[in-house]
Amino acid sequence: MERDIPTYSLLLLIVFVMIPFTIAYIYQLGLKKDIIWSTIRGTLQLLLIGLILTYLFDLSPLVGIPIMLSVMILVATFHARKKGKELPYIFITILVGLIGVEIIVLSMWLGFGMISFTPEEVIPMSGMVIGNSMVAMGLALERLKSEFEQKRGKLLAALSLGATPKHAAHMSIKKTLNAALIPNIDQLKTIGLVQLPGMMTGLILGGVAPIIAIKYQLVISISIFSSVSLSAIFISMVMYRFFFNKQMQLLNLQDIKKDG
């Protein structure tokens, strides 16, 4: 059974938008424009994606899937790179990281027969993995930068005691990974207790039996968890090196030569 929401009731969503809009108006939050603009923009974006997806789902999987995955990875790379624009090779590193994560996850899904190679399954699931990996890389980059800024003295102390950059940075990398992974660990701990995860909610609404919805949710949750970990580890392990020069001296963020 396929459920659908009638178009006229969708239009009534405007009532919901009116609530924040009225609040913004009464309290003069200066957000009226933002609320209207983001609602219109969001609606248009989703409509567009709906159209594109309908078109891609009709294409052969061997054409549609690579196109959509490439677009998703490129957009995610452009977005995540903003968090590390001071660092060299940031674009290519994130790009390689996201492609790697997607290849690993996709091979697992297909290899173990968890999903089939159809756009309907590969694209939304990959989207979740890529989106979460993008956020994790951004978080890791921000944290890495602030760790190197704040722990400068300790890093100098470690180097002056004879530590290699890898040794000296160990503590900062540990903190970075902690910060990047803890939200996901917490999410995994409370999954289903606080809120039903989005994918499961969607499947249940679409008429799928809860137990099947949970199976999908498990696949996606664990895939997200491991790809987020992989992304954060990858980006930290590659990027910390640029904070040092070949003479094992610590550089300032503004002195890190940007040649990437």
Next chain:
Amino acid sequence: MSDAIFQFNQVNRLVLQNITFTLHEEDRLIIFGPSGAGKSTLLHLFNRMDDPEQGEVLFHNKRIEQYDIPQLRRSVGLVLQQPHLFPDTVLDNLKFGPSLFNDWEEGRAERLMEYVNLPIDYLDKSVEELSGGEKQRVSLARTLANKPDVLLLDEPTSALDDRNIEAIEEDLIRLIEHNHLTVVMVTHSMDQAKRIGTKGLYIEEGQVIEYGDINQLLENPNTDQLKQFLHKS
């Protein structure tokens, strides 16, 4: 001279200009001068925390670049202005350097604590529980744990109160003599310079103005610049 441990020949780096001098074993060199004169920059050239843009630094008559960097930093130990301890126990801090070189034996921690006049039972304490003076002592012990031949001190007592300064100075002099260390120290205190140093290097705006016996420098300065500086401080 055969016992030259460090030679700086025409070294340039940032503000530093044509720095030339020779340091002999067991010298205790005090680098002093006005703020921004390049004292810390100069100190960091001794263990390659920084490198010259021009000129050469010789360590035991060999270009300093020819040494393995971690090994060089192990034998030319640096104590920073702030302790910058690692967020672990005192013992973990002491072991940090030696564990990088697989060189640690039972009893070294206790000996180090004795050197810097801290109670042995502090070894298991977290560094957060220590006072400022105690932290600086641990920082000193952590550098000494690597058994350096040369000790670089970057204003090691500037963050401490008078009582602590005096006590740390006494310990410093004792352990420098006991271990036959060569010392290079940056300080603002001319009293401290006199108590610890044997040689002095006065720099101003990156240039060596006077170099020689510390008492000679402080009591009979040759240049107007140094006379003025001593008059002010």
